[in-house]
Amino acid sequence: MAVVNGPSARETKRLQTRERLMGAAVAEFKRAGMAEADVGAIVAAAGVAHGTFFFHFPTKEHVLLELEKREEDRMAKQFGKFLDKGHDLEAALVEAARLVLGLERRLGELLFKDFLALHFSQTRPPAEGGGDHSLVVLLAAHIDRAREDGAVAADVNSMNSAVFFLLCLYALAITTNDPMRRELLDDLVKRTLRSMAPAA
Numbered sequence: 294m295a296v297v298n299g300p301s302a303r304e305t306k307r308l309q310t311r312e313r314l315m316g317a318a319v320a321e322f323k324r325a326g327m328a329e330a331d332v333g334a335i336v337a338a339a340g341v342a343h344g345t346f347f348f349h350f351p352t353k354e355h356v357l358l359e360l361e362k363r364e365e366d367r368m369a370k371q372f373g374k375f376l377d378k379g380h381d382l383e384a385a386l387v388e389a390a391r392l393v394l395g396l397e398r399r400l401g402e403l404l405f406k407d408f409l410a411l412h413f414s415q416t417r418p419p420a421e422g423g424g425d426h427s428l429v430v431l432l433a434a435h436i437d438r439a440r441e442d443g444a445v446a447a448d449v450n451s452m453n454s455a456v457f458f459l460l461c462l463y464a465l466a467i468t469t470n471d472p473m474r475r476e477l478l479d480d481l482v483k484r485t486l487r488s489m490a491p492a493a
Contacts, residue, residue, distance in 0.1 A: 369427035
């Protein structure tokens with residue numbers, strides 16, 4: 294019987310240090326925003342030497358890239374479970390919006406704005422591994438299924454529609470507050486559905 298070895302003690306320690314730095318950096322970003330975040334405060338909170346931060350994260354933006362990947366994976370997992378229950382397209386759009394706005398509550402206003410600014414930055418550091426954004430991919434696949442069922446026009450580009458919806462959603466999240474945001478969000482869902490509807 295083959296024995297599968299787990300990570301070495303050195304690798305385990307490296308991962309633990311990275312997690313401490315990640316947690317300390319996120320807390321500092323929530324407090325001050327990424328631009329004003331103090332790396333000295335981050336390493337002090339994590340209990341490591343100053344250079345250790347840059348060994349794990351070449352820049353503060355790399356912390357946000359890691360956070361982005363984790364949060365997108367978390368949202369995609371929840372969204373996938375929701376879609377597996379057979380919800381229609383309107384419900385899927387509403388749920389996607391709920392997940393994104395929940396992210397704002399989880400991160401706080403300052404960090405959420407930094408998160409979105411990096412998300413759309415043309416100068417963002419290249420992500421390790423690359424790949425598409427999982428929430429966009431899941432929503433596009435759901436739009437495809439709705440098209441196959443006749444609920445969406447045959448000429449709709451599902452990926453573009455998913456991107457358009459989420460771009461508008463992010464813009465609403467960063468520029469508006471309730472009650473205006475709620476009204477605009479309801480209208481965004483209605484107009485998105487109308488834009489994809491088959492001709493009468």
